[in-house]
Amino acid sequence: MFSILNMRLVEPDDATTRARIRDAAILLFGRDGFRETTVRAIAQEVGVSAALVIHHFGTKDGLRLACDEFIMGEVTAQAAGIGNGGQGTTAAIQSWLGEMDKRRPWLAYISRLLTDGSSTSSTKDDSSNNSSSDTSVGDRLFDDFVSYTERMFADGVADGSVHESVDPHMRAVILTSYGLSVLIFERQIGRAIGEAGLTSAAAARMTIPALEIFTHGVYTNDAMLRAAKDAIATKGSTP
């Protein structure tokens, strides 16, 4: 019907009103949370009416779904750019850090995505149950990060740059959790060192201590590790 013209007149690529609404939604959902963000606030941010937001996305939840989809696409695209290894990796990371400001709203949104999951397994009136099986978008994102991390460190073990682990999968889960924590606690970490959030200065100051931990550990001996191993071993008899 209308696709031919629109296709030709479509703005540089991203400035269509629908996209602007989605971007504003990502910004506000990420900053204030889904529930506390009103459709009218999003509309005002874009400079349109609240009805138009609904007109484009059906419902507020539909808008959330569109945001989720967009963010997931961007994340996997970035991961693909970084993850193919080789020389491209460093460049990809640098360009990513360079355009940090543009993507800052996405980080807040991702943070919300990862933490918002409610433990509701009850049957809710989710008419459009089109998401894959029962795991939420945040769950899928976390799992993706885990498998990505696990692959990275398996390669590291293979080429000798990374220690082996008695439980590589669990280590990957833990390291993923650690890595994402700086996203979740962005504001807290920034506050703790007198910066406003994850500025480049904050990231720089974090780098060395973090690498210290991952290079030498924090404990000078394996007393804790041995004690834990003993405790686990002896616990097998007394469940």
Added chain:
Amino acid sequence: MFSILNMRLVEPDDATTRARIRDAAILLFGRDGFRETTVRAIAQEVGVSAALVIHHFGTKDGLRLACDEFIMGEVTAQAAGIGNGGQGTTAAIQSWLGEMDKRRPWLAYISRLLTDGSSTSSTKDDSSNNSSSDTSVGDRLFDDFVSYTERMFADGVADGSVHESVDPHMRAVILTSYGLSVLIFERQIGRAIGEAGLTSAAAARMTIPALEIFTHGVYTNDAMLRAAKDAIATKGSTP
């Protein structure tokens, strides 16, 4: 009608209606979030009217404040029990893990406390601005954890069980963030290993890989660390 008996049968000390409302609020706030929890839902959970909830706490936000205060008190009490070091520490941790189920709602609430902070520096109509200065409860909690961690590891450095760091404060912030991440990602971690949240089995399986990291690190050499140090050093001339 039936109150006479109830009055006489009133439970030991903690079962006052006000406390039961507060406990239910902690449970629901932690499970579903503050905004998505309605006053009526809390009332129904306790078996009282919605008006009574308001009667006891003034407003919903007053109830939140009471919950915050209670949780902060419990946390600092636990920290005091653990933190005085010596032999009591292990016992305290063990008893804490033993009564995990009773305090599980608190963990969810604390998780929300740490992640809910919104970056609203605008002037809101906060009539009862009685909180200390401008930092939120979650901020204060995080800071407490940081200083606790920093003290712990300073002691470790002093007695030689912990490596020195070029930036002890930052290391404490990072380690606090890492430690709290298992709280935030409780559900995700549980899911990743087929458990339902932070069960004791999950905690047990996490222990060894985590201690591996903190004992030996993950990298077999300091290539990354040296590279980062060089990068930081040379970056000083090109800001």
Added chain:
DNA sequence: CAGGATGCTAAACACTTGTTCAGCCCTCCG
């Protein structure tokens, strides 16, 4: 026992918020 204080409730109120409806404007096809 009178009377106030207290714990508590049902109903109503005020307001927010997601969503719908009817219609305007503008572009483009026949």
Added chain:
DNA sequence: CGGAGGGCTGAACAAGTGTTTAGCATCCTG
């Protein structure tokens, strides 16, 4: 040119929610 269709809006609607109010019952105090 006419009409059709899509982008878009203002106003209204319906449901949900925090809070208020008036009132009931019970208990404690003088």
